[in-house]
Amino acid sequence: MLDFLKGPILNVQNFFLLSGRAIVNIFRSPHYADDIALQMDIIGVGSLPLILLTGLFTGGVITLQMSRALNQYGASGQVGNIVAITLVRELGPVLTALLVAGRNASGMASELGSMKVTEQIDAMRALGTDPAKKLVTPRLIATATMLPVLTVISDFMGLVGGYIVGCVMLSLTTPTQFWSSAYQALDYSDIAQGLIKPLTFAFVIALVGCHYGMETTGGTQGVGRATTRAVVVSSVWVIVLTFFIGNFFVNLN
Amino acid sequence: MSSQGQRVALRLEGVTVEFDDTVALENVNLEVRQGETCVIQGAAGSGKTVLLKTALGLIRPDAGRVELFGLDAGKLRRRELEELRARMGILFQEGGLFDSMTIEENVAYPLLNQKSVKCAPEEVLPRVKEALEFVELGHTLEKVPSELSGGMRRRVGIARAIVTQPELLLYDSPTAGLDPITANTIMALIAKEREIRQTTTLLATHRYQDGYLLANYRYNGATGQLEAVSNGTGLRTRFLILDRGRLVFEGSQRELEESRDEYVSKFTKALKQ
Numbered sequence: 001m002l003d004f005l006k007g008p009i010l011n012v013q014n015f016f017l018l019s020g021r022a023i024v025n026i027f028r029s030p031h032y033a034d035d036i037a038l039q040m041d042i043i044g045v046g047s048l049p050l051i052l053l054t055g056l057f058t059g060g061v062i063t064l065q066m067s068r069a070l071n072q073y074g075a076s077g078q079v080g081n082i083v084a085i086t087l088v089r090e091l092g093p094v095l096t097a098l099l100v101a102g103r104n105a106s107g108m109a110s111e112l113g114s115m116k117v118t119e120q121i122d123a124m125r126a127l128g129t130d131p132a133k134k135l136v137t138p139r140l141i142a143t144a145t146m147l148p149v150l151t152v153i154s155d156f157m158g159l160v161g162g163y164i165v166g167c168v169m170l171s172l173t174t175p176t177q178f179w180s181s182a183y184q185a186l187d188y189s190d191i192a193q194g195l196i197k198p199l200t201f202a203f204v205i206a207l208v209g210c211h212y213g214m215e216t217t218g219g220t221q222g223v224g225r226a227t228t229r230a231v232v233v234s235s236v237w238v239i240v241l242t243f244f245i246g247n248f249f250v251n252l253n
Numbered sequence: 254m255s256s257q258g259q260r261v262a263l264r265l266e267g268v269t270v271e272f273d274d275t276v277a278l279e280n281v282n283l284e285v286r287q288g289e290t291c292v293i294q295g296a297a298g299s300g301k302t303v304l305l306k307t308a309l310g311l312i313r314p315d316a317g318r319v320e321l322f323g324l325d326a327g328k329l330r331r332r333e334l335e336e337l338r339a340r341m342g343i344l345f346q347e348g349g350l351f352d353s354m355t356i357e358e359n360v361a362y363p364l365l366n367q368k369s370v371k372c373a374p375e376e377v378l379p380r381v382k383e384a385l386e387f388v389e390l391g392h393t394l395e396k397v398p399s400e401l402s403g404g405m406r407r408r409v410g411i412a413r414a415i416v417t418q419p420e421l422l423l424y425d426s427p428t429a430g431l432d433p434i435t436a437n438t439i440m441a442l443i444a445k446e447r448e449i450r451q452t453t454t455l456l457a458t459h460r461y462q463d464g465y466l467l468a469n470y471r472y473n474g475a476t477g478q479l480e481a482v483s484n485g486t487g488l489r490t491r492f493l494i495l496d497r498g499r500l501v502f503e504g505s506q507r508e509l510e511e512s513r514d515e516y517v518s519k520f521t522k523a524l525k526q
Contacts, residue, residue, distance in 0.1 A: 115351075119349040122349065123349035125311055126311060126343050127367060128335045
């Protein structure tokens, strides 16, 4: 009667088993330093142009949309404050994570999925390597390292975008006031929230991407399905988790 | 030790493997002694690949027991199983080469990653070259798998399987999808490996010609050619037929050719004609 639940439960069980092994492997040798460096390059350096561009325009559009409301209340000088809080607490981590999920969770799922259907994963096991250690852990370490860095860069670019729109285009405030209000608006809990979120999202993106890749069946069509699922599931979890982490920090304050 | 005094390299006892609601292997019993050649035939989807992967410990059976070199694979820890796998080599159906690595890196992979394989760093390249020379692809060290033809990729797969000089070699459909000339080249290499190193061989194939060649031809090291032997039984080759996960035939070449079973006789029909 409950046969329809078997598949999802097995899927969740396999996800946690893979996640557990990947995390434990962080503390076990051998460590594949070359693979970690390669993944850092792919995830970090490869995503950089995308993050720079979206960060810049996100800050710009927040300022643009807020300008009318701030003018209405005679609070246009607070634009730096609003841009900083919105970006560091929420939009910076979430947008960066969604972009990295779209770019890298899909990449991981398709790469590992292709390896699975062409028996490269089996070959790896047959030749004495744990695929979780060789393939999943380096991607997890690389994402957990690069996503917080990319988020900080995105936050900064957002502030630059906000500055360009708020000070140069709309003359809402002076540059000094913009940067000082942005700086003063942030306290330690904002910084903590802004870094805990990307770290959590990094685990979700890397593990979901790798899990769907490793579970791929059914040839090239299966690779396509795994890729789509990896992006959809990791993106949904990013949105869900940002609510819970945000809720935790709101209650903390 | 078996009754004939030969050690058993691989034993499957009542092995059943299921995927969801599909039975891939059903109560399979098989014993392969050292130095023996087993040719497993069956239609597509009959369970040949699953059988090889179960033998290698890549798939855990839902029921039954797999014994490798006298050890119960089900009771071994992962590390112990990995050590045992170093005594085995496998050629996957499509070669299973790592497409992000060069041919040299692919062939060197088991030497560098199998813990029980003791190979000094300065010995890796000479052994890789030797394995690639064996399959006549010594010039492909710097290439990547995508630059090679299907037949060449299988030959590199053979080189990777034999580089650690394993005692038991498993070949999964090594000639599938290849033209007859390339298929014969691959089979000649398998026969050559068997003769030179006296390796126990488990070959899964849907082509009777492949098994026929192993049962009736021997590699002559002096001439570098395969030559027919008068009596195939001298080459210790057994034939097994799988049908939808069940082992429906086990016997010699003669018994196979004389079988009146409708399914079993289909495999020899092509050669008889």
